[in-house]
Amino acid sequence: MAEFFNIVMHAMVVENLALVFLLGMCTFIAVSKRVSTAIGLGIAVLLVQLITVPINNVIYHQLLAPGALSWAGLPATDLSHLRFITFIGVIAALVQIVELVLERYFRRLQDALGIFLPLLTVNCAILGASLLMVQREYDFVGSVAYAVGVGAGWAVAVILFAAIRERLRYSDIPVGMQGLGMAFIITGFLAFGFAGISGIEF
Amino acid sequence: MRFDKRFPGPIIDDNPITVQILGLCSVLAVSRSLEPALIMAAAVIAVLIYSNVAVSALRTVMPKSIRLIIEVTLVASAVIVVDEILKAYAPEASRVLTIFVGLIITNCIVLGRAESFAMHNRVLPSLADALNNGVGYAAILLFIAATRELLGNGSLLNVKVLPDAFPRNDMMQYAPSAFFILGLVVWAIRSWHPEQAEQPAHSAEPLSYQEVR
Numbered sequence: 001m002a003e004f005f006n007i008v009m010h011a012m013v014v015e016n017l018a019l020v021f022l023l024g025m026c027t028f029i030a031v032s033k034r035v036s037t038a039i040g041l042g043i044a045v046l047l048v049q050l051i052t053v054p055i056n057n058v059i060y061h062q063l064l065a066p067g068a069l070s071w072a073g074l075p076a077t078d079l080s081h082l083r084f085i086t087f088i089g090v091i092a093a094l095v096q097i098v099e100l101v102l103e104r105y106f107r108r109l110q111d112a113l114g115i116f117l118p119l120l121t122v123n124c125a126i127l128g129a130s131l132l133m134v135q136r137e138y139d140f141v142g143s144v145a146y147a148v149g150v151g152a153g154w155a156v157a158v159i160l161f162a163a164i165r166e167r168l169r170y171s172d173i174p175v176g177m178q179g180l181g182m183a184f185i186i187t188g189f190l191a192f193g194f195a196g197i198s199g200i201e202f
Numbered sequence: 203m204r205f206d207k208r209f210p211g212p213i214i215d216d217n218p219i220t221v222q223i224l225g226l227c228s229v230l231a232v233s234r235s236l237e238p239a240l241i242m243a244a245a246v247i248a249v250l251i252y253s254n255v256a257v258s259a260l261r262t263v264m265p266k267s268i269r270l271i272i273e274v275t276l277v278a279s280a281v282i283v284v285d286e287i288l289k290a291y292a293p294e295a296s297r298v299l300t301i302f303v304g305l306i307i308t309n310c311i312v313l314g315r316a317e318s319f320a321m322h323n324r325v326l327p328s329l330a331d332a333l334n335n336g337v338g339y340a341a342i343l344l345f346i347a348a349t350r351e352l353l354g355n356g357s358l359l360n361v362k363v364l365p366d367a368f369p370r371n372d373m374m375q376y377a378p379s380a381f382f383i384l385g386l387v388v389w390a391i392r393s394w395h396p397e398q399a400e401q402p403a404h405s406a407e408p409l410s411y412q413e414v415r
Binding site for chain 2: 020021022023024025026029030081082083084085088089092121122123124126127128131132135174175176177178179180181182183184185187188189191192195
């Protein structure tokens with residue numbers, strides 16, 4: 001349990017995907033003008049991470065990793081170079097399935113998250129989490145913890161950022177800096193804040 | 203739209219990063235020094251050309267309902283080839299770039315251009331469009347990387363440029379500095395091309411009677 005908590009906190013704070021690894025930035029900048037939409041997006045990311053990372057973990061360790069096919073009598077086979085195409089396929093398919101399930105059984109949730117789900121298929125944060133999970137060599141439980149951590153960390157970051165941007169509407173910004181330019185500077189400061197935490201060990 | 207008219211096209215007017223806001227992750231994350239940035243730029247341009255040309259060539263035979271999956275598969279196979287080539291011939295760079303080579307798959311520029319341009323145009327204009335956007339991406343990435351390496355380490359492409367007496371700016375070694383430089387780049391471009399600037403979300407003028415009503 002202590003190790004589970006450790007992985008969650010590490011992935012959420014010390015190695016925050018949005019503000020330390022800078023993944024998923026296009027969505028981060030584009031869909032953060034209001035706190036309410038940012039909350040929806042954050043929950044959608046957490047949900048998709050929770051589903052895709054553990055499933056990709058199982059697929060990688062049972063089929064793709066070097067020696068994983070020894071149960072089929074092929075101990076020398078190494079399919080790990082196929083992980084990009086496999087992971088993106090799994091993510092695309094799972095996002096579709098989640099959409100269908102939400103549409104059928106959870107209409108309220110679908111109304112709130114629906115527009116974000118297709119966007120997340122091509123979000124670097126989702127594919128990045130699966131690739132980092134392979135690099136870190138997590139087992140299944142570890143990958144669940146990692147998914148919780150990265151998903152929650154990304155959600156917290158985007159909600160924080162949206163809250164700052166809402167306040168920004170009333171400040172006097174130079175014309176060329178309106179919108180995109182200021183968004184970059186703010187994200188820079190937020191990232192600095194998270195860089196300050198990076199020394200902490202849990 | 204002829205090939206020679208589109209390239210070299212509007213690299214500032216329609217830059218994928220500062221105008222279309224696509225492909226930010228890799229620009230921010232691999233810009234610490236110039237060498238990996240150069241390799242990353244070349245990899246993205248190669249994948250972009252392949253995907254735009256392939257999608258454009260297949261656009262008439264692709265069923266509309268599964269076109270996204272086909273596009274992603276095309277891009278992913280190109281990225282696998284690029285990744286294997288890098289691992290074989292530039293293992294050092296491949297280690298520095300880590301997962302960011304794989305993340306070219308989800309680089310919004312690649313899918314964005316395939317969806318919005320290559321799906322509706324013939325092969326040659328699509329090739330020109332890929333070059334345009336690739337060069338626009340590379341220009342911003344290389345500018346940020348050069349600035350960060352020069353100010354943070356005093357070197358360019360690992361060759362010392364600034365004298366030792368010049369103080370090194372350690373901030374440039376950290377990721378947030380990429381945001382600051384990119385923000386300033388956007389500011390500079392929008393001061394030069396004011397038509398790109400966004401309207402303020404809130405105006406300081408008091409509302410008129412009509413608006414209040």
